[in-house]
Amino acid sequence: MDPVRVTEIPEAGVASKSWWREVTRKEWNALAAGFFGYALDAFDVMVYAFALTTLLKEWNLNPVEAGFLATVTLFSSAIGGIGAGAVADKLGRKKGIMATILLFSIFTGLSGLTQNLVQLAIARTILGLGMGGQWTAGVLLISETWSGKHRGKAIGIMQSGWAFGYVMAAIAAMFVLPLWGWRTLFIIGIIPGIFLLIWLALAVEETEMWKKAREEKKSTKLDFFQIFRADLIRYTIVITFASTFLMFAYWGLFTWMPGYLSTPVEKGGAGLSVLKSSGFMIPSMLGAWVGYVTFGFFADKFGRRPVFASYLAVAAVLVYVYGTVRDANTILLLGPLVGMFGSGAFSGFGAFCSECFPTRARGLGVGFTYNVGRMLSAVSPMVIGYFAGIYGMGSALGLTSLAYLLAGATIFLIPESKGKELE
Structure with missing residues (x-):
């Protein structure tokens, strides 16, 4: 028996030319909150990837140590994502978003004040708690505000906020790193967080679905084990595996992509300068933005599963070629395509996760499956760094191709949920 009662919508996902006219102001505000929150999340996380080469030289780190800093951030983000899901079920979706933004903004700035590897690892660990929670809270807010007819589009647009934030990080790195160094690059992450928090407090409303569940005393009781009971365990296990494979591929690829571009050819890299490698990342992230958005439209039209699998199959081939x-x-030329297909499938998680779990367990279900996957995949940057030291950076990136294929295959173990309304 499906855990969520659904209402089938005829012609679900067939977007008319004026689909946006059906969207209310409340829905747009929820989408803006998710988009800009996730963009800021990406900016604060990915400035580390652009500062990586500089840190390697300044602190005399080896690739495994540098990968470790990324790994601890990802590991703690998994804990933060699970916690944010539970908090969002208890206190509300809006408060969940605001808490995560406050946390990762502050500790991004504090990262710029650290003096050694241990201090930076502590700051990045706490930053990760907010980073993981942002996606969870944003998906919940949008899923429960937007209709099933356009939910895929909305979550795809929200997911594209990551590419927007990544591009902003690349632009900041191009101008800030050469002039003021990596510390300033981290510190400026605090400023946009303050403005976003003020706007969220004034403009964004809590979801009616959560408020109704709270009145019925369904969302206030935290029952962690409900997602492992007979009606939900299938979704919990399968989505967690899909999340693990996809994030192993993504974090292994995109954490080290700037390093691959700036690593000398004799060490298996592309041999570009730090400035030029930052510039080359911008087309990749523009491609990722296209991938996130188009995935949502295609998933509403053709279904979650076939689009998810198709994107990842193409990504597996492109990444292998890119590393050679x-x-x-x-x-x-390959960068935008790698960005599009290597990133776009993330838009599917928000839709099918929210459509598999009932309101009483949606926050916990979404937070657990996505972020335990992130936790299990947290070793990816360190693993890629290890193999890069042996076989070269380009060859090490090829390991992510297999992970993309496994993620695409796993999704067929859960039912299609296109066009379903949550009740």
């Missing part, structure tokens, strides 16, 4: 080429022009 050394010509700058070819890398530049």
